Amino acid sequence: MKVLVINSGSSSIKYQLLDMENEVVLVSGLVERIGDEKGDLTNKAFPGTGKQVITEIEHPIPDHSTGMRLAIELISDPEKGVIKDKSEIGAVGHRVVHGGEDFHEPTLITDDVIAAIEANVPLAPLHNPANLDGIRVAMELFPGVPQVAVFDTAFHQSIPPHAYMYALPHELYEQDRVRRYGFHGTSHKYVTGECAALLGKPLGQCNLITVHLGNGCSMTAVENGKSVDTSLGMTPLEGLVMGTRSGDVDPAIHTFLSRNKNMDIEEIDSMLNKQSGLKGLCGMNDMRDIHAAIEKGDENAKVALDVQTYRNRKYIGAYMAVLGRVDSIVFTAGIGENDAIVRYESTKGLENFGVKLDTVANVQRTSGPLKISTDDSSVAVWVIPTNEELAIARETQAVLNG
Helix, strand or coil: CEEEEEEECCCCEEEEEEECCCCEEEEEEEEECCCCCCCEEEEEECCCCCCCEEEEEECCCCCHHHHHHHHHHHHCCCCCCCCCCHHHEEEEEEEECCCCCCCCCCEECCHHHHHHHHHCHHHCCCCHHHHHHHHHHHHHHCCCCCEEEEECCHHHHHCCHHHHCCCCCHHHHHHHCCCCCCCCHHHHHHHHHHHHHHHCCCHHHCCEEEEEECCCEEEEEEECCEEEEECCCCCCCCCCCCCCCCCCCCCCHHHHHHHHHCCCHHHHHHHHHHCCHHHHHHCCCCHHHHHHHHHCCCHHHHHHHHHHHHHHHHHHHHHHHHHCCCCEEEEEHHHHHHCHHHHHHHHCCCHHHCCCECHHHHCCCCCCCEECECCCCCCEEEECCCCHHHHHHHHHHHHHHC
């Protein structure tokens, strides 16, 4: 079976076509600047000849339907494509950011499922409408082809009430479902399964701390293979220090800014999401730029690195207390997979808790999983590349197989 994976954003579409017989990527692509005067499409095809075929298109892409049609034309192009006809695509898997409390597992998309995703728009007003656009366009382009929704929040639906409830008036939960949901669930679930295999233990016996560090960051406590706590909350703003998002702050700061800076709630929300985090601390949100600035003596850049890694270390310690026994800490995503300094600083001083980093292994670069703890470390530390597209394709295939 060939599965098309779609991640539809407000002004972009990321897609991959995978042959699930051997889990090989046939095509990956990105449609950007949908609705702008100038749109971009980059399509990378792997036709099996050993040579990658890259096609770039630059002209207006007014809507998601146009973007997807362009992508499908390239995928099935006689010279640049990898399939003869779009009928070869057996299923479409969609990343959906927020499933609320309605979805604990990936699910076959029906009219009722679409209605439930729409009902959760207030919980993810920037993401769910774009996800729905991708679903509707795909259903139009592939009539009769099974479509599966894979929810970013689903893996965290196993979190118990004492971890997901906020200490707020209970009616806010009853009436408006104000609670912790967590995100990056597809990534956390994927590396959890990969780590269990590397440890040679049944998934249901693994206690892990999975650390997803990119421009967005989150951490999850996994007990017996299931998420029992996670750092992102009702929205993707809580928790760790991120590229442009603040993570945990005193909620009374909102009132302080309103009274003393005359900022309204929309300005405060925008600041916390787009002008804070690493960018707020030092003006940069790319960790590579921050490291370069530190080497030149930039004190603000050094403080930004210290603030982020200190917060990481605090959460690791908290989740060790939650779990009691930890088999492994897993670093993943762009920073987690590639930044040895961040990994070192995030685990520094945890030797008394059984975490001993192998400083030689930690600086090695690899495209696959890498163990970076010493042989006598009671808690294994792994770097495991995440692969959300493959995870979505696997989930899609599993739904269809029943």
